[in-house]
Structure formats: structure tokens, C-alpha cells
Amino acid sequence: MQAEIITIGDEILIGQTIDTNSAWMGAALNDVGVDVCQVRSIRDTADAIVAALNSIHPDTKLVLMTGGLGPTKDDLTKYTLNDYFGGQLAYHEEVYAHIEALFARLNRVPNEMNRGQAMLPNVCTPLSNPNGTAPGMRFHKDGVFYVSMPGVPYEMKGIMSGEVLPWIESTFMDQPITHKTLLTHGVPESELAHMLEEWENELPEPLKLAYLPSPGSVKLRLTARTGDHLQNVATIERQFEKAKEILGDVVFGEDAQNLEGVIGVLLKRNHATFATAESCTGGSIAAKITSIPGSSSYFLGSIVSYSNEVKVHQLGVNEAEILVHGAVSENVVRQMAKGVQKRLHSTYSVATSGIAGPDGGTPDKPVGTVWICVAGPNSTKAEKFQFGNNRARNVKRSVLMALDMLRKMILEDEKRSI
Amino acid sequence: MQAEIITIGDEILIGQTIDTNSAWMGAALNDVGVDVCQVRSIRDTADAIVAALNSIHPDTKLVLMTGGLGPTKDDLTKYTLNDYFGGQLAYHEEVYAHIEALFARLNRVPNEMNRGQAMLPNVCTPLSNPNGTAPGMRFHKDGVFYVSMPGVPYEMKGIMSGEVLPWIESTFMDQPITHKTLLTHGVPESELAHMLEEWENELPEPLKLAYLPSPGSVKLRLTARTGDHLQNVATIERQFEKAKEILGDVVFGEDAQNLEGVIGVLLKRNHATFATAESCTGGSIAAKITSIPGSSSYFLGSIVSYSNEVKVHQLGVNEAEILVHGAVSENVVRQMAKGVQKRLHSTYSVATSGIAGPDGGTPDKPVGTVWICVAGPNSTKAEKFQFGNNRARNVKRSVLMALDMLRKMILEDEKRSI
Numbered sequence: 163m164q165a166e167i168i169t170i171g172d173e174i175l176i177g178q179t180i181d182t183n184s185a186w187m188g189a190a191l192n193d194v195g196v197d198v199c200q201v202r203s204i205r206d207t208a209d210a211i212v213a214a215l216n217s218i219h220p221d222t223k224l225v226l227m228t229g230g231l232g233p234t235k236d237d238l239t240k241y242t243l244n245d246y247f248g249g250q251l252a253y254h255e256e257v258y259a260h261i262e263a264l265f266a267r268l269n270r271v272p273n274e275m276n277r278g279q280a281m282l283p284n285v286c287t288p289l290s291n292p293n294g295t296a297p298g299m300r301f302h303k304d305g306v307f308y309v310s311m312p313g314v315p316y317e318m319k320g321i322m323s324g325e326v327l328p329w330i331e332s333t334f335m336d337q338p339i340t341h342k343t344l345l346t347h348g349v350p351e352s353e354l355a356h357m358l359e360e361w362e363n364e365l366p367e368p369l370k371l372a373y374l375p376s377p378g379s380v381k382l383r384l385t386a387r388t389g390d391h392l393q394n395v396a397t398i399e400r401q402f403e404k405a406k407e408i409l410g411d412v413v414f415g416e417d418a419q420n421l422e423g424v425i426g427v428l429l430k431r432n433h434a435t436f437a438t439a440e441s442c443t444g445g446s447i448a449a450k451i452t453s454i455p456g457s458s459s460y461f462l463g464s465i466v467s468y469s470n471e472v473k474v475h476q477l478g479v480n481e482a483e484i485l486v487h488g489a490v491s492e493n494v495v496r497q498m499a500k501g502v503q504k505r506l507h508s509t510y511s512v513a514t515s516g517i518a519g520p521d522g523g524t525p526d527k528p529v530g531t532v533w534i535c536v537a538g539p540n541s542t543k544a545e546k547f548q549f550g551n552n553r554a555r556n557v558k559r560s561v562l563m564a565l566d567m568l569r570k571m572i573l574e575d576e577k578r579s580i
Numbered sequence: 581m582q583a584e585i586i587t588i589g590d591e592i593l594i595g596q597t598i599d600t601n602s603a604w605m606g607a608a609l610n611d612v613g614v615d616v617c618q619v620r621s622i623r624d625t626a627d628a629i630v631a632a633l634n635s636i637h638p639d640t641k642l643v644l645m646t647g648g649l650g651p652t653k654d655d656l657t658k659y660t661l662n663d664y665f666g667g668q669l670a671y672h673e674e675v676y677a678h679i680e681a682l683f684a685r686l687n688r689v690p691n692e693m694n695r696g697q698a699m700l701p702n703v704c705t706p707l708s709n710p711n712g713t714a715p716g717m718r719f720h721k722d723g724v725f726y727v728s729m730p731g732v733p734y735e736m737k738g739i740m741s742g743e744v745l746p747w748i749e750s751t752f753m754d755q756p757i758t759h760k761t762l763l764t765h766g767v768p769e770s771e772l773a774h775m776l777e778e779w780e781n782e783l784p785e786p787l788k789l790a791y792l793p794s795p796g797s798v799k800l801r802l803t804a805r806t807g808d809h810l811q812n813v814a815t816i817e818r819q820f821e822k823a824k825e826i827l828g829d830v831v832f833g834e835d836a837q838n839l840e841g842v843i844g845v846l847l848k849r850n851h852a853t854f855a856t857a858e859s860c861t862g863g864s865i866a867a868k869i870t871s872i873p874g875s876s877s878y879f880l881g882s883i884v885s886y887s888n889e890v891k892v893h894q895l896g897v898n899e900a901e902i903l904v905h906g907a908v909s910e911n912v913v914r915q916m917a918k919g920v921q922k923r924l925h926s927t928y929s930v931a932t933s934g935i936a937g938p939d940g941g942t943p944d945k946p947v948g949t950v951w952i953c954v955a956g957p958n959s960t961k962a963e964k965f966q967f968g969n970n971r972a973r974n975v976k977r978s979v980l981m982a983l984d985m986l987r988k989m990i991l992e993d994e995k996r997s998i
Contacts, residue, residue: 174603177603177604177605190595204618210617355651445863448858465881468881505894507889
């Protein structure tokens with residue numbers, strides 16, 4: 163089945179909000195075999211909403227809309243849809259009871275605007291919103307279903323998971339699209355493509371390859387839109403095995419995995435613990451690692467040493483080394499890694515020290531110079547990188563590179579212990 | 581002038597990539613007075629690209645496209661546009677020289693695929709890509725300009741800043757749209773709307789109000805699309821002054837400001853320093869603070885104490901208190917804040933300890949229970965919050981709440997010292 167997504171709201175068009183909803187909905191629909199052919203962000207005017215509804219693709223059977231359902235006066239979606247589908251607004255007792263219950267939990271009482279949210283078109287099926295006061299709505303016209311949800315991601319996700327996805331699964335049966343993704347780090351797209359050229363030319367018929375690059379990392383996605391789903395999965399997995407032989411430890415995972423999750427698995431498997439000493443990454447490695455539920459079983463903590471005093475007093479870096487070599491140097495980053503490993507009693511540690519920018523560069527150490535050290539039970543390894551001029555990007559690339567250096571060290575230690 | 585954005589690539593439709601490019605382009609266009617009426621994400625097939633180009637809004641004068649320009653075989657945009665605009669591919673010497681120079685910087689040599697990137701339609705104006713090998717392209721047909729750029733955000737931004745935005749400013753003159761935004765934290769949308777009801781009803785004619793909620797925070801945006809730009813700015817500023825009188829310190833900033841930036845200004849103004857002791861936020865407060873360039877002048881560092889041992893040995897928390905009250909308690913979070921303030925010699929500190937979830941809750945302390953303490957030169961303040969079940973959201977809300985508590989304490993200390 164083919165679907166479309168329409169997000170309503172000027173905030174996306176003027177760049178005030180990044181549209182994370184569409185990606186989440188796209189992934190959720192894909193999982194249940196629904197194929198999204200287009201995502202549109204439009205203005206929150208009645209004209210724009212009607213024009214979008216009048217220009218859906220002829221094969222589309224389901225339209226998911228988000229936005230414009232708040233309690234305030236700038237939210238037009240409900241009134242526009244009511245007119246478009248020819249309904250009347252009617253008071254829904256059970257919707258108001260839900261609003262009251264939500265407010266009671268916070269020891270507050272709904273106001274008149276919240277009461278207005280219980281007025282819904284009589285031509286829609288209300289969809290329960292466990293996380294907010296604005297219910298979702300489902301309409302049906304000329305063989306196409308239309309679902310309208312609030313734009314707050316948390317509320318949209320609650321309605322999708324509780325109402326929309328189960329309804330799709332029970333109402334439609336479809337040929338699933340098969341996607342699988344191989345995740346790589348540290349080799350640029352064109353070099354990967356060169357390494358994989360022969361493999362790519364020999365890919366069997368239903369499979370289509372896409373390279374998806376992001377800073378430091380490239381995803382290789384194989385897709386099959388025809389044929390048997392399980393057979394396609396098996397075909398893709400065979401091809402991935404071949405690609406992994408060619409690429410070796412450049413591949414760090416598959417599909418929805420990420421470096422921080424893969425590292426969690428590796429640390430648990432080896433009954434090892436981890437700590438970080440962060441200067442230029444400012445706590446971002448720790449934040450990434452602790453985004454994984456259960457990370458407290460292997461992550462002990464971090465000493466974010468933004469000032470040199472913290473490097474000396476909390477990590478035991480030799481002050482003279484900082485004076486002689488500078489804080490961004492191999493000697494200092496090695497002492498930081500060993501210092502946190504020793505003080506927090508961790509099996510592994512990483513340390514970062516660099517010039518994130520935009521200022522602070524010198525001819526010797528321009529902006530983007532980053533030293534990273536990983537320390538383990540058997541070895542330490544320090545490496546210098548030259549990233550670019552963009553602060554946020556330099557931090558992001560340093561975080562991924564530090565995690566990838568850790569991953570490779572744990573894998574080497576595993577081989578060593580066999 | 582009216583523009584549209586088209587992003588090309590299945591990765592957005594299947595939710596593998598979040599479309600951050602459109603938000604960036606939308607904001608950049610808005611700044612130079614260009615009005616984006618629609619953003620579309622479409623499949624990377626020739627049919628979908630042609631269908632999108634054939635269905636632009638009749639008033640649109642500029643179409644910005646990203647994606648599908650990589651060196652690999654799955655990238656169809658260049659060939660499709662060449663056919664659509666009736667051109668021939670031709671070798672561009674200066675484009676290849678740029679590719680060679682980029683590779684030389686990395687001590688590498690371009691391969692055959694990179695050489696293919698110097699083949700461009702003879703009906704386009706090539707746009708220099710300082711950050712990558714795929715040049716941008718500009719086409720013109722029937723009074724509409726079309727710009728095609730790579731989908732890698734860093735490369736798109738380089739072409740936009742270096743080529744597209746200066747060209748727009750020199751080629752088009754337009755009535756700018758006036759937007760200004762007031763930023764609030766800690767009060768829900770419906771309550772804000774209630775507080776501002778009278779103010780909202782008396783807003784003068786050209787101004788349109790929008791509430792933009794996100795977890796913990798609501799933005800109030802006033803927009804004027806008609807009338808004189810400078811006069812509209814003045815009108816909005818007068819209205820913002822009135823709103824600030826009503827809302828008090830609920831307002832933390834305007835427009836592109838953020839809490840971490842506002843705090844940087846406050847700390848510098850008071851010659852104060854800051855440190856964090858983070859358990860459930862896992863380094864995210866430090867990462868947020870250090871995302872601001874120049875934060876090293878006031879941010880000393882953080883002790884991320886994920887394990888209790890680190891709380892005891894690196895922060896000086898009394899082990900008995902952890903045994904009696906648990907790590908998620910007022911006593912422990914107070915000791916953490918005072919511990920890091922003392923050990924890192926900072927003027928201010930914040931500490932967090934909570935149950936981020938999804939596991940680890942108890943009937944007494946369910947998932948989402950978070951204690952936050954802020955310590956300053958004159959006082960400490962600890963508060964308990966009950967957030968929800970979502971780990972990432974709990975961390976995000978804790979970070980914002982900790983920063984907002986710090987902001988309010990610095991403002992109080994400023995008043996005290998007058």
C-alpha cells in the first residue's frame with residue numbers, strides 16, 4: 163500500500179523546527195510494509211491544507227497529517243478538515259473526560275480552550291492521545307483514509323503506536339518492502355564504492371544499492387521491492403556476508419544499530435567497564451554512551467576536563483607537559499586516558515583534546531586538530547585527526563572516531579584472548 | 581519571492597535520515613526575504629523527480645533541490661535534470677581541478693567515479709562546492725530558477741552560503757517577511773495562552789501569533805507578511821515588551837537564542853564559572869554548555885558520576901547517604917552539586933540524579949523521577965521532578981530544567997547584588 167505524509171506548520175518552512183516526525187512515521191510505516199511515496203511540509207492555512215489534500219498521488223490510499231491541532235487560535239487543521247469532509251463539530255464526552263484526567267494528574271484544571279479540544283467533527287473516528295489533550299482523527303473519503311495527529315512528536319508517537327499502526331496492520335495486508343542496511347565508519351563513500359565495485363556489479367536482480375553518507379560514516383542499504391520478503395532477506399544477508407569479507411572491521415553493525423549500542427554489547431560480553439576523559443568533546447561521548455538503556459552496567463562515568471586545572475587536579479595530568487606540549491598533544495591526551503582509567507578503575511577509557519573552533523587555532527594546530535587516545539588493559543593508542551572548521555561537526559566526528567577506536571581495541575583484545 | 585524545496589532520496593521516506601537540510605535552507609531563505617511555500621521529500625527515481633518539477637506551485641520562482649548527486653550508481657539527479665532541461669553532459673576542467681585539489685589535501689588520488697563528477701549538463705551554471713566533490717548546478721526555464729545540491733548537509737551549506745544566497749540577494753529584491761520569536765520555559769502551552777489571552781486579543785492587525793511547543797518549552801512567534809519591515813519589527817518589539825511584563829522570568833530569550841547561550845552571557849557578565857555533576861543526564865548538560873563557542877572562559881568541567889563509586893570518590897558524596905536515601909534523593913543531589921562546586925572551584929554548579937528509564941523504577945521512585953540541584957555562591961536549591969517514561973525525553977527535559985534553574989539563580993543573585 164502507498165501512503166503520503168503531510169506536516170502542517172510554518173515553523174518547518176521557516177526552518178524553526180526540524181521535521182523529525184516524518185522520519186519516525188516513515189520508518190514505522192515501512193516496518194508494517196507501507197510504502198511512503200512523498201513527504202510534504204505545508205503552510206498552516208486552510209488553502210494550503212485543501213490544496214495538499216487535492217493533490218495526493220492517485221495510488222495513495224493513506225494520508226498521515228501532523229500539526230495544527232493545539233488548543234490555541236493559530237491551529238486551523240481541525241476546522242479545515244471538518245469543512246473538507248463535510249462534517250459538524252460535536253462535543254465528545256469521553257474526549258473531555260480524558261482531558262480532565264490528564265490535568266488531574268498534574269493537579270490542574272482544564273480551561274475553556276482545553277474544553278474546545280473535545281469538540282470534534284462528527285464525520286471522524288477520534289483516536290486516543292495518551293500523551294496530550296488533542297485527540298487524533300481518522301476520516302475516510304473515496305477509498306482513501308486520512309489521519310490527523312498533533313505535531314508534538316511525543317503525542318504523535320503515542321497515537322501512532324496505540325491507534326494507527328495496529329489499525330493499519332489489521333485493515334491492510336500488503337507486500338512488505340525489504341530493506342537492510344550495513345553500517346561502516348572511517349572510509350569515504352567513493353573509496354567504499356571502489357572497494358565494492360565488483361560486488362556491486364554482481365548484485366542479483368531484485369536488489370538495489372544506496373550509499374548514505376554522513377560525517378565519518380557511510381550506510382550501505384540494499385532494497386528489494388519485488389519478490390518474496392523472507393527470500394529477499396536471505397539474499398541480502400548473503401550479499402552482506404560477502405561485503406563484510408571485503409570491508410573487514412570497517413563494518414560496525416547493521417540496520418538500526420549504532421556505535422554506542424555495539425560498544426555496549428562488546429563491553430558486556432567481555433565483562434568490561436568504560437570511562438571517558440573529555441576536553442573538546444565536552445561530555446558528548448558520555449552522553450552518547452548513556453543514551454543506551456542499561457549502560458550503567460558498564461559505564462562508570464566521565465571527567466569532563468574543559469579547563470587545564472581540571473586536567474591536572476582531577477585526572478593527574480602533569481602540569482609541565484601542558485606547558486611544554488600544550489593541552490592538545492599526544493602526551494596530554496595519553497595522560498588523560500590513563501588518568502581516568504586509573505581513578506575510576508575502568509577496563510577501558512577514551513580521552514579527547516582538540517580545538518573544536520571556530521577560534522583558538524594556531525598555524526601548528528589549526529581549528530579541527532583533535533588528539534584521541536583509547537586505553538585498554540593491554541595497550542593504549544593515540545591518534546591525531548584533522549577535521550574541519552565547524553565546531554558541532556568537529557565534536558560529532560571526534561565522538562564517533564573515539565567510539566570507533568574503542569570498538570576496534572575491544573575486538574583486538576577479544577582475538578588476543580582466544 | 582516564493583520558493584520551494586525538494587529533497588530527493590528514499591532514506592528520508594523510509595525514515596533512515598531526518599531531513600535537517602530543509603530546516604536550514606528554510607531559515608536561510610527566510611533571512612533574505614524568500615518565502616518557502618512547500619517542502620517535499622520524494623523518491624530518488626527519475627519519474628518522481630520529473631513529477632515533482634512538473635507540479636511546483638504556479639507562483640514559485642525558485643526551486644532548491646538536494647540529494648542524489650554522489651559519485652555512485654544510485655545517484656540519478658544529474659542525469660534526470662540533464663534530460664529534463666534538454667542538455668548534454670560535458671567535461672568541466674575546473675571542476676575536476678577542484679576535485680583533485682580536495683583529494684590532494686587528504687594525500688589521496690581521485691578514482692574514475694570522482695572523474696565522472698566533473699561531467700555536468702551544458703545547460704547548467706556549475707556552483708562551487710568547497711566541502712566536497714559534487715558541484716551544485718543552477719538551471720533556468722520559463723522564468724523559474726532550479727538549484728540542485730548534494731544532500732550531505734555540510735556540502736549543501738557550503739554551496740548555499742558561497743553561491744546561492746549571495747546570488748539570491750543580488751538577483752531578487754523582495755518584501756521581507758518579519759518574524760520574531762519569544763522563548764519561554766516551564767509553563768505549558770494552554771496555561772501560557774490563558775495568561776496571554778487579553779494581550780493576544782489586542783494584537784494589532786498585521787501580526788499573526790503562533791505557539792510552538794516542544795518538551796518543557798514553548799516559543800511564541802509573531803509574524804507580519806504585509807507592511808513595512810522596520811515598522812513591523814518595532815511593532816513586534818513593543819508587543820514583546822508587554823508579553824514579558826505578563827510572563828516575567830518565564831521568558832528566557834528571543835529568536836535564535838537558546839538556554840545554553842543565555843547562560844553563557846549571564847556567567848560572563850558576572851565573571852562567574854560553572855561546573856556540573858551529572859548522573860542521569862550522563863554528560864548532556866556539559867555537552868550542551870560546551871556547544872557554545874568560547875564556553876571555555878566560564879565552563880570548567882564536569883564529573884559524570886554514573887556509578888555510585890564515582891559519586892563517593894570523585895564528588896565526596898557520603899556513602900551512608902546513598903545507602904539510606906538512595907542515589908536518587910535530595911541529600912545525594914545536594915552533595916553532588918556542592919562536591920563539584922568545591923572540587924572544581926566553580927561559582928555555580930548543577931547536579932542531576934534520576935531514573936531515566938525505561939527500567940529501574942520502583943513504586944516510590946517511578947521511571948521519570950529526577951532530582952536536580954543548583955548551587956551558587958549564596959544558596960543551593962534542590963527540586964524533584966516527575967517526567968515521563970521516555971529515556972531520551974527525560975534526559976532532554978532534565979537538561980533544560982537544570983539550565984533554567986541555573987539561569988533563575990544567576991538572575992536572583994544579580995538582583996541581590998544591586
